[in-house]
Amino acid sequence: MALRNVLQFIILGLLDQQPLTGYELTKAFDSDIGEFWSANHSQIYPQLRRLEQSGQITHEEEVSGEKLARKRYAVTADGRGALNDWLSAETEPTVGGRDEFAVKMYFIKTPDDPRLAHMLAAQLRFHEQKLDHLKMQMTRKFPDGQNNNDYGHYLVLDHAIRRETAYCEWLESANPNQ
Template sequence: MAQRNVLQYIILGLLDQRPLTGYELTKAFDSDIGEFWSAQHSQIYPQLRKLEEAALIKHEDEISGEKLTRKRYDVMPAGQVMLNDWLASDATEAAPGKDEFPLKLYFIRTAQDRRLGPMLGTQQRLHEQKLIHLRHQMATKFPEGVGKSDFGHYLVLDYAVRRETAYCAWLTDAIARVEA
């Protein structure tokens, strides 16, 4: 199955917050967005061209200094529709560092957003199932605790159980905050 181009949605989401230059978009991946998704300069600029060719974003030239002209991009209505459709779709499970769910949360502006409850509920069910599976793996593979010859495997599985336990607790708290 082909991986979907999530970078286009990230760019649309960032531009939906405010118009940005390509450089400012690149810097966003060094800060907040970089916590859960990475992209290089060499990926961002070609994606900007594609989005503009598809009439999802537009740019205005602005003068900086005496000679420097830079493009400031803004999302167009068709881009906002595409972003909203992506935000409303189920987040797919992805490789570590490429999780769409926190990325989508980043672009939700208010606790009253109707998409938020279903998003959190879906993730809670997925992570609770994953936690059940991991606990079963732990009980099956290490019924008497860690052995001498498989310590690393035990630690990795223990980490996964703890990670999912914390994630489920966080989701429960997030759902309670939305409902409050």
């Protein structure tokens, strides 16, 4: 099956929650969405143009300060329909993700390789920091536990925490120096 342009649906979903500027959309990929999908402004802005040309989003100009004009985008009924169709469609399993660390690990031949302990420790530090960030997000966004109004967001964040916890446990158990 051909790859879908998932970015368009992420943007539609974010705009379905509330109207946002391109900058605000980009920032969403640095925080919440960035935990499971990445995109930068060079991808987001052309996608906004395509979505607007297709009638799935619209924008209003707003002026900030004396001269700064920015576009605040909102989803249209057509865009909401496309988002709902995508949400209802079967999801293809994700395969073939790029993981440079896993590729490097594949080529480590013995448990006494002098590079192994450092590689594992560096990854453990990174994933512990990521886990701490995710736990902080959970505490900040869901201080009282699961929220039925943002249940999907809660589930994704819970999944990310469990994934990072398991990854940290695996890195600790793989390190021959521990």
